[in-house]
Amino acid sequence: MIKRELYMSRIRPFIGGELIKVMTGIRRSGKSVMLDLIKEELVESGIDSVQFISINFEDMRYAPLCSAATLHEEILRRAAAIQGKVYLFFDEIQEVKDWEKCINSLRVALDCDIYITGSNAKLLSGELATYLGGRYVEFVIYPFSFAEFLELYRPIAPQASIQQCFQKYLLSGGMPYLANLRYAEEPSRQYLTDVFNSVQLKDIVQRNKVRDVDLLGRILAYVMANVGTTFSATSLSKFFKNEQRTVAPETILNYIKYCCDAFLFYQVKRQDLQGKQILASNEKYYIADHGIREAVFGGNMRDINLILENIVYLELLRRGYEVTVGRTGGKEIDFVCDKRGEKLYVQVIYLLASEETVNREFGAYDSIRDNFPKYVVSLDEFDMSRNGIKHRNIRDFLLAEEWN
Numbered sequence: 154m155i156k157r158e159l160y161m162s163r164i165r166p167f168i169g170g171e172l173i174k175v176m177t178g179i180r181r182s183g184k185s186v187m188l189d190l191i192k193e194e195l196v197e198s199g200i201d202s203v204q205f206i207s208i209n210f211e212d213m214r215y216a217p218l219c220s221a222a223t224l225h226e227e228i229l230r231r232a233a234a235i236q237g238k239v240y241l242f243f244d245e246i247q248e249v250k251d252w253e254k255c256i257n258s259l260r261v262a263l264d265c266d267i268y269i270t271g272s273n274a275k276l277l278s279g280e281l282a283t284y285l286g287g288r289y290v291e292f293v294i295y296p297f298s299f300a301e302f303l304e305l306y307r308p309i310a311p312q313a314s315i316q317q318c319f320q321k322y323l324l325s326g327g328m329p330y331l332a333n334l335r336y337a338e339e340p341s342r343q344y345l346t347d348v349f350n351s352v353q354l355k356d357i358v359q360r361n362k363v364r365d366v367d368l369l370g371r372i373l374a375y376v377m378a379n380v381g382t383t384f385s386a387t388s389l390s391k392f393f394k395n396e397q398r399t400v401a402p403e404t405i406l407n408y409i410k411y412c413c414d415a416f417l418f419y420q421v422k423r424q425d426l427q428g429k430q431i432l433a434s435n436e437k438y439y440i441a442d443h444g445i446r447e448a449v450f451g452g453n454m455r456d457i458n459l460i461l462e463n464i465v466y467l468e469l470l471r472r473g474y475e476v477t478v479g480r481t482g483g484k485e486i487d488f489v490c491d492k493r494g495e496k497l498y499v500q501v502i503y504l505l506a507s508e509e510t511v512n513r514e515f516g517a518y519d520s521i522r523d524n525f526p527k528y529v530v531s532l533d534e535f536d537m538s539r540n541g542i543k544h545r546n547i548r549d550f551l552l553a554e555e556w557n
Contacts, residue, residue: 357415482520
């Protein structure tokens with residue numbers, strides 16, 4: 154079990170405090186492991202594990218507790234036998250009906266420290282905002298970064314070069330459990346397909362009562378095929394019309410939103426950098442784990458330019474940036490990133506194979522006059538930095554502790 158220090162360093166200041174710690178993210182991204190890491194730190198700090206109450210609501214033994222009233226009653230009963238502060242760990246809390254009421258009441262009734270995980274972005278919308286407004290802090294847990302992947306893959310393949318490790322990451326992605334399968338190709342593909350099917354069934358179809366499962370499957374396939382390319386619901390509607398399916402753009406948008414709520418896809422809006430406004434149409438979508446795309450859809454090496462973009466985008470999110478696609482003077486910048494007023498610009502390209510490509514990628518920054526860092530990231534091994542714009546090999550970029 155690796156320490157996932159990127160997340161622990163953010164969670165640590167809140168451990169023991171009264172704010173509810175909420176960890177969200179796609180199914181199997183390592184949220185349960187984060188709960189275990191927090192328990193480890195608590196024990197190391199002198200807290201007795203008898204003060205912990207842990208429930209994973211995907212475990213059928215806890216099915217009778219999947220309503221607010223029964224869960225509340227059970228926790229109060231168990232807490233009565235504990236001396237001192239109670240530490241509550243609830244995994245996949247969205248399985249509990251009206252869980253917000255229960256959590257809010259426990260927060261008031263007990264001297265407790267609460268940690269919850271969930272696989273749905275709507276976990277923190279609507280009712281929760283009413284019951285717990287200002288009383289929680291959220292952490293999105295993503296699949297492994299390239300650095301985390303290396304930590305586990307190196308012992309399995311000690312002879313592999315950094316280039317070979319990265320090639321493996323391009324195909325396998327970052328789902329934590331793959332390390333238990335020693336990244337063997339066939340078992341990994343089977344596991345990732347099962348994760349995808351589970352997200353599709355439990356977090357999209359069942360949660361949103363999707364009736365047209367065939368249509369959902371087609372939309373999923375289309376978005377996966379087109380990660381990192383701009384498209385609109387209208388263009389997708391026309392695509393289906395050519396296949397003799399009449400689908401309203403609103404239906405398509407709803408289905409894609411369900412996928413984003415399940416953390417399967419992330420929507421990136423486009424921004425006009427001169428007018429500073431967000432553009433209303435033609436967003437881009439990226440997948441939470443490119444290994445799932447390879448297992449279900451295939452073609453990661455064929456679409457390597459898009460997959461490299463996907464990998465960089467997720468790394469930017471991991472590091473806490475808000476990301477948009479920039480448009481300026483008829484040119485597009487892949488990622489315009491902002492973290493508390495500190496900006497960063499990133500262009501991603503497979504290879505700077507010709508002078509024309511070099512001019513296009515570096516030229517995207519021509520009309521941007523600020524002094525924030527500007528990067529062109531590719532698989533080239535040679536440094537082609539020019540005019541104050543930094544060129545980095547993508548592996549070095551992903552492994553850098555900071556970008557400046």
